Amino acid sequence: MPALWLAFLNDTIYNGGTETQFEKQEGMDMARFDALVVGAGFAGAVTARRLAEEGGKRVLVLERRDHVGGNAYDCPDNAGILIHQYGPHIFHTNSKRVFDYLSRFTQWLPYQHKVVANIPDGKGGRMQYPVPFNLTSLETAFGPGEGKRLGEKLIAAYGEEKKVTILELRQNPDPEIAALADYVYEHVFVHYTMKQWGQKPEEIDPNTTARVPVFLSRDERYFQDTYQGMPEKGYTPLFEHMLDHPNITVETGCDALERLGLKDGVIRLDGEVFEGPVIYSGQADELFAFQFGPLPYRTLDFGFETLAQDYFQSHGTVNYTVDEPYTRITEFKRLTGQEKAGVTTIMKEYSKAYTGDNGEIPYYAIINEANNALYAKYKAEADKFPGLHLLGRLAEYKYYNMDAIALRALELADRLLEK
């Protein structure tokens, strides 16, 4: 039974984690809505808030899952550790507009993401070094003396603080520098990519390989963006705040496709013609009953483990770039700064092909020419409905970081508010 919750959430839920208030309304009059938003992730929530607040529109948000937040959703697990249910999410952006907008709904904890690769050291043990591969990685991989010498050589050739791609290194006439490119390709890139995308080495796009950087720096941060952090109380409270507006009604546990009809350029909601804008952030192929065939995706299996120890690993994320069947292990306490003695939760991430089976979530669009062409057919269908706006990682068949999709949502709202 869908749970319908109106936007009357009281402040205690953001501050103390008490139960969200649900309010159920039978026989709701759909004619009282001016805009429909499908999906309560960043695409849907940002658009809904702006249309409601700045446009005075009465907005209905339909969300298939039993919670808001889309893939950024987080919640405490049984051990009381705040986990990211759909994979680790680290906020980072260079967009002041996005940062300022989201900051209306959350405070931020300072957090700078650092990632290490964990690989066999060739002597029966393991070693860890920063990725992107940098001057520190060089010294760990080749030993302090040799690593320093190679680092100086690279700096002399390319300059300090520069990001140099593998391709550029390979083109260097100095055989030592070219060999270094091969080392990074083998130990940081190729096996990881094969696990992530299920590819054989020969299937890996050389253009992608070419972009793998070596960072001639001691800066170990994974991102160099101006604004970085974690929402102080988590992503879910951020979304609850954003959707908490008298003009917004959120219905969770509701599949919009059971309520929407699209035919001959006309959109119907619960059988009635709906003339307001429809912002759809679900899968484009599913919206049109897969009529041209399904769009291919990669999905992920997450293996959560709760351990009776303070911490498991040195960093929020450790990548397994050479061996192990998983791509990475995340330790949530390291990301969120949560302090809890004697217990921690980790998550192993396994990538596999998406088959569309029940319960599988399409996570990553597989971008290539054939798939883009297939997507274009669905987009052309969508364009036959003037009120329909495809927005988001699924609806647009793209990979977006959170800030990028938040920006697109702000920009779509700009256009809709002009009308």
Ligand SMILES: Cc1cc2nc3c(=O)[nH]c(=O)nc-3n(C[C@H](O)[C@H](O)[C@H](O)COP(=O)(O)OP(=O)(O)OC[C@H]3O[C@@H](n4cnc5c(N)ncnc54)[C@H](O)[C@@H]3O)c2cc1C
């Ligand atoms: C493993 C992983 C890690 C990531 N880490 C980061 C990170 O560290 N930093 C970062 O910036 N970004 C990260 N991202 C990207 C981030 O998840 C996306 O940018 C963001 O989720 C996109 O928001 P969205 O609203 O487009 O999609 P979603 O968050 O997927 O929201 C779409 C919503 O629509 C709902 N929906 C779909 N169909 C229907 C329907 N028929 N009816 C009702 N509801 C429907 C879905 O249930 C979903 O809740 C990561 C992504 C993944 C997969």
